[in-house]
Amino acid sequence: MSRKAGRHFLQIPGPSAVPDRILRAISAQTIDHRGPDFAQVGLDALSGMKTIFKTTQDVFIFPASGTGAWEAALVNTLSEGDRVLMYETGHFATLWMKMATRLGLKPEFIEGDWRGGADPDSIEQRLRADTAHEIKAVCVVHNETSTGSVSPVAAVRHAIDAAGHPALLMVDTISGLASIDFRFDDWGVDVAVSGSQKGLMLPPGLSFNAASAKAMEVAKTGGMRRSYWDWHDMKALNATGYFPYTPATNLLYGLNEAIRMLHEEGLDNVFARHQRHGAATRAAVRAWGLEVLCKQQGQESGVLTAVMMPNGHSADAFRATALSNFDISLGNGLSKVADRVFRIGHLGDFNDLMLIGTLSGVELGLRKAGVPHRSGGVEVAMQFLEAAGQEQEASQVA
Ligand SMILES: Cc1ncc(COP(=O)(O)O)c(C=O)c1O
Numbered sequence: 001m002s003r004k005a006g007r008h009f010l011q012i013p014g015p016s017a018v019p020d021r022i023l024r025a026i027s028a029q030t031i032d033h034r035g036p037d038f039a040q041v042g043l044d045a046l047s048g049m050k051t052i053f054k055t056t057q058d059v060f061i062f063p064a065s066g067t068g069a070w071e072a073a074l075v076n077t078l079s080e081g082d083r084v085l086m087y088e089t090g091h092f093a094t095l096w097m098k099m100a101t102r103l104g105l106k107p108e109f110i111e112g113d114w115r116g117g118a119d120p121d122s123i124e125q126r127l128r129a130d131t132a133h134e135i136k137a138v139c140v141v142h143n144e145t146s147t148g149s150v151s152p153v154a155a156v157r158h159a160i161d162a163a164g165h166p167a168l169l170m171v172d173t174i175s176g177l178a179s180i181d182f183r184f185d186d187w188g189v190d191v192a193v194s195g196s197q198k199g200l201m202l203p204p205g206l207s208f209n210a211a212s213a214k215a216m217e218v219a220k221t222g223g224m225r226r227s228y229w230d231w232h233d234m235k236a237l238n239a240t241g242y243f244p245y246t247p248a249t250n251l252l253y254g255l256n257e258a259i260r261m262l263h264e265e266g267l268d269n270v271f272a273r274h275q276r277h278g279a280a281t282r283a284a285v286r287a288w289g290l291e292v293l294c295k296q297q298g299q300e301s302g303v304l305t306a307v308m309m310p311n312g313h314s315a316d317a318f319r320a321t322a323l324s325n326f327d328i329s330l331g332n333g334l335s336k337v338a339d340r341v342f343r344i345g346h347l348g349d350f351n352d353l354m355l356i357g358t359l360s361g362v363e364l365g366l367r368k369a370g371v372p373h374r375s376g377g378v379e380v381a382m383q384f385l386e387a388a389g390q391e392q393e394a395s396q397v398a
Pocket residue numbers: 014065066067068092141143144145146172173174175195204
């Protein structure tokens with residue numbers, strides 16, 4: 001195979017491209033995870049992640065992909081036969097529901113059309129009807145990576161409270177955290193789940209839980225049989241910066257660098273950057289004459305944009321053309337929307353010029369693959385970014 005010059009554009013919605021600073025941090029020599037030098041690495045990672053989740057409560061780090069932290073959330077707090085209310089925002093909500101079923105839980109799945117976030121009103125309605133309080137948890141996906149829709153987490157909390165229901169609120173923010181606004185304490189979340197390979201800009205391999213005092217209390221006497229995922233085993237050793245089993249030492253070096261980078265930029269600036277890139281991408285998609293999958297205004301993701309293909313055209317064939325001709329990886333459509341949508345990732349360590357490069361890759365790919373569209377989407381995105389930049393400058397002067 002001949003060499004491809006230049007950088008590959010990894011524009012799937014996670015894993016996101018790992019910045020050089022993080023790659024360098026990860027490449028430091030592995031140290032003794034029970035030795036004296038490790039404690040600070042562990043303490044920094046645990047306290048740093050609290051600032052990212054925006055919590056003063058407990059945070060746990062597992063050497064696992066996000067799916068592991070999904071399981072940890074469920075097995076620490078729920079027992080076989082417990083009812084859980086879940087919301088079908090897309091493929092990942094469906095996978096979490098399937099996991100709950102496999103673990104012996106009884107999920108009730110509120111049907112969704114994959115074109116928006118979870119609806120707090122239908123959650124409230126269902127909880128009001130559950131007068132016996134059989135539902136032990138409400139589980140929603142914050143940023144549904146298969147569709148590019150964001151669930152209103154604070155409103156889901158309000159819905160639970162308005163129904164006077166004691167269910168725990170569990171949120172998958174695997175692809176939301178560190179890219180779009182997430183506030184564990186302010187929003188009254190009980191268990192959050194996240195992963196390293198999206199907004200945190202790390203390679204895959206770490207996952208996280210944040211747990212409220214209420215969830216920790218439930219876990220003390222409740223939950224399922226568990227060992228590897230047990231929060232209390234973790235908490236005991238985490239207090240001094242250590243872990244009950246071998247942690248992913250080098251990923252923790254990277255995590256500490258990522259946390260520094262996020263705070264150097266400022267979390268609010270990180271969120272604003274993602275929102276701006278999401279809006280610029282949607283402007284480009286609409287200028288191409290294509291449709292954005294998320295149709296709920298205000299719930300469109302700043303992390304990724306899922307784009308619907310014109311009827312009769314294969315999203316996978318288009319992605320293959322873009323990859324082979326322009327060295328850009330775009331996300332595929334998953335399960336229900338397989339081959340019908342493609343996803344543009346605009347998350348992580350990403351700037352305006354990288355976005356324009358990405359959108360150029362999409363537009364070139366549409367042309368090359370013979371997908372009907374209007375040209376000029378990239379130009380519209382540039383105009384959008386320019387106007388947004390001027391607005392920002394004006395607000396700084398004011
Ligand atoms: C929203 C969401 N939930 C869960 C997962 C599963 O995480 P992992 O593949 O890291 O196990 C993903 C992965 O992309 C995701 O985006």
